[in-house]
Amino acid sequence: MLLSFALILACGMAVGWLFGKIKLPPLAGMLIVGVIFGPYCLNLIDPSVLHISAELRRIALIIILIRAGLNLKIDDLKKVGRPAILMCFIPAIFEIIGMLIFAQLILGLSIIDSLLLGTVVAAVSPAVIVPHMLKIMDEGYGIKKGIPQMILAGASADDVFVIVLFTSFSKVAAGALFDAASLVRIPTSILFGIAGGFLAGFLLHLFFKKVKINGVKALILLLCVAFAFVTAEDLLTGTIGFSGLLAVMAIGVMFAKLSPEPASALSSGFSKLWSAAEILLFVLVGAAVDIRYALGSGAKAILLILAVLVFRMLGVAICMLGTKLNFKERLFCMISYTPKATVQAAIGAIPLSMGLPSGDIILTVAVVSILFTAPIGAFLIDMLYKKCLSR
Numbered sequence: 080m081l082l083s084f085a086l087i088l089a090c091g092m093a094v095g096w097l098f099g100k101i102k103l104p105p106l107a108g109m110l111i112v113g114v115i116f117g118p119y120c121l122n123l124i125d126p127s128v129l130h131i132s133a134e135l136r137r138i139a140l141i142i143i144l145i146r147a148g149l150n151l152k153i154d155d156l157k158k159v160g161r162p163a164i165l166m167c168f169i170p171a172i173f174e175i176i177g178m179l180i181f182a183q184l185i186l187g188l189s190i191i192d193s194l195l196l197g198t199v200v201a202a203v204s205p206a207v208i209v210p211h212m213l214k215i216m217d218e219g220y221g222i223k224k225g226i227p228q229m230i231l232a233g234a235s236a237d238d239v240f241v242i243v244l245f246t247s248f249s250k251v252a253a254g255a256l257f258d259a260a261s262l263v264r265i266p267t268s269i270l271f272g273i274a275g276g277f278l279a280g281f282l283l284h285l286f287f288k289k290v291k292i293n294g295v296k297a298l299i300l301l302l303c304v305a306f307a308f309v310t311a312e313d314l315l316t317g318t319i320g321f322s323g324l325l326a327v328m329a330i331g332v333m334f335a336k337l338s339p340e341p342a343s344a345l346s347s348g349f350s351k352l353w354s355a356a357e358i359l360l361f362v363l364v365g366a367a368v369d370i371r372y373a374l375g376s377g378a379k380a381i382l383l384i385l386a387v388l389v390f391r392m393l394g395v396a397i398c399m400l401g402t403k404l405n406f407k408e409r410l411f412c413m414i415s416y417t418p419k420a421t422v423q424a425a426i427g428a429i430p431l432s433m434g435l436p437s438g439d440i441i442l443t444v445a446v447v448s449i450l451f452t453a454p455i456g457a458f459l460i461d462m463l464y465k466k467c468l469s470r
Contacts, residue, residue: 148331
């Protein structure tokens with residue numbers, strides 16, 4: 080196991096650095112390392128690491144979401160207002176509608192299989208989007224109009240919305256009746272996740288005022304609270320939902336509002352921690368990819384993804400209606416909201432494991448969506464933000 084971690088971190092860091100030098104997204108290099116080292120190519124990663132891969136990826140996602148929360152300002156979100164709320168679900172709905180249309184035409188899937196595939200592909204990747212938006216905020220681009228803040232706020236809620244729909248449609252595809260009550264999980268997951276995170280952030284603010292601890296211990300305590308929230312999400316499986324990932328981000332937002340200076344120090348600590356977590360996340364996502372499916376899918380899967388991304392970008396454009404954003408800023412928002420990675424890696428294989436006839440093609444399209452949109456989306460964000468956003 081230790082040798083596997085050494086290979087993942089050393090090679091992921093080296094190839095990511097090399098990709099950065101040739102003006103390509105470092106995460107693309109990390110994904111490629113994962114694919115090559117994974118069980119479907121050279122099989123150099125210890126099975127025990129792959130067994131806990133999902134949990135390691137989740138830890139990395141928690142780290143970047145805490146950092147995102149610590150860098151988000153409530154006042155900035157208030158300025159954005161309505162578009163930030165619409166970004167949580169409108170683009171995903173449009174992408175699912177696009178999949179419903181084109182999956183039947185291009186792949187010949189049934190209506191329910193098309194809807195199921197739509198919910199697998201529709202989620203954006205906070206793991207790709209969040210680091211880029213934080214970098215853009217650090218450099219001062221688009222902040223005045225709240226553009227990176229809006230994209231940050233929508234990315235996690237978008238995933239909650241899509242995953243709840245996936246759960247419902249997968250039950251229908253397996254022969255169960257559609258449970259409309261399960262849709263209640265969408266608003267309750269979002270509302271209780273935000274409320275729980277704000278409460279925890281407030282309590283941490285009070286605690287750190289009373290108890291003086293150093294930065295490392297404060298970072299560990301914040302991680303412990305975040306892990307507890309994400310675990311709570313797994314335990315709450317009834318009609319009333321709870322989004323642990325939204326709660327994690329909300330903790331950072333509230334703590335940064337009440338304790339700006341300690342929050343800045345914590346953000347710096349999480350930024351350093353992310354340097355290793357990022358490599359683990361993307362190499363292990365790459366290791367989950369069965370390259371045989373991707374190579375065998377051909378042009379149809381890519382054509383389908385391109386078609387539904389047009390629908391997604393149209394949804395983002397609708398969210399921007401009535402705002403003061405210019406054409407370049409709207410275009411940047413549309414492109415920034417396209418990368419896929421972690422959710423597709425997490426749920427893409429579930430229909431196949433359920434024994435659904437469409438499981439192979441759903442996994443194939445999920446894999447291709449990662450390989451196609453994650454590096455290209457990250458590259459376009461890096462290339463366009465200085466040209467499209469004001470500093």
